[in-house]
Amino acid sequence: MFKSIRWKTFPRDFFIAQAGFALFGVAIALIIQANLGTGAWGVLTVALADLTSTTPGMMIILSGLLALILAMLLGEKIGWGTVSNMLFVGPWVDFFLIFIPSVESNLPLQVAMLLVSIALVGLASAVYISVDAGAGPRDSLMLAVSRRLQWSVQRSRAAIELVVVLVGWRLEGPVGVGTLVFALLVGPAVQFGFKLLNVQPHKPLPDVELGG
Secondary structure, three states, rough: OOOOOOOHHHHHHHHHHHHHHHHHHHHHHHHHHOOOOOOOOHHHHHHHHHHHHHHHHHHHHHHHHHHHHHHHOOOOEHHHHHHHHHHHHHHHHHHHHHHOOOOOOHHHHHHHHHHHHHHHHOOOOHHHOOOOOOOOHOOOOOHHHHHHHHOOOOHHHHHHHHHHHHHHHHHHOOOOOOHHHHHHHHHHHHHHHHHOOOOOOOOOOOOOEEEO
């Protein structure tokens, strides 16, 4: 259930993972501040943050804990990277929200922020999965569903995010055209990130299909 720690490469791996977490923080902050509707998990976390009068980062930690529990129940191996993702992505989001201004009535800039956010999500996912220290809690859930159902990573992520966005919408989260664009493009973005960095999740398991 738990991946062993490679202590010889741990400092380098931790630095690479933190780079991925920071990229994810920038991506989530960008899509929140673009005000076109956030990605599925953003819809949920922003809605929960508003309901509880906390920050999106805090809700990212708590929703990550839920995703982690579900992934473990499905038999996904986790590691220090999984726990680190759960603990660090949220604070990175809150940090970048301080510096990235909220943009309204500037559609070209808002669209640019949305597209950059999606690209960064794909790159960030591949970066921290590449250290093979356990995917983040949401990606662990994605990979667990992919392995169990023999679905592509793209299909698994789309299915999970559809459920998440529906729950967030019911809680009056920020659903908009950006939510739809994110849902359609994030799967290919993650898949492209894997190919770009030559990342092969679950190397011993050939039934995990990245195509289609």
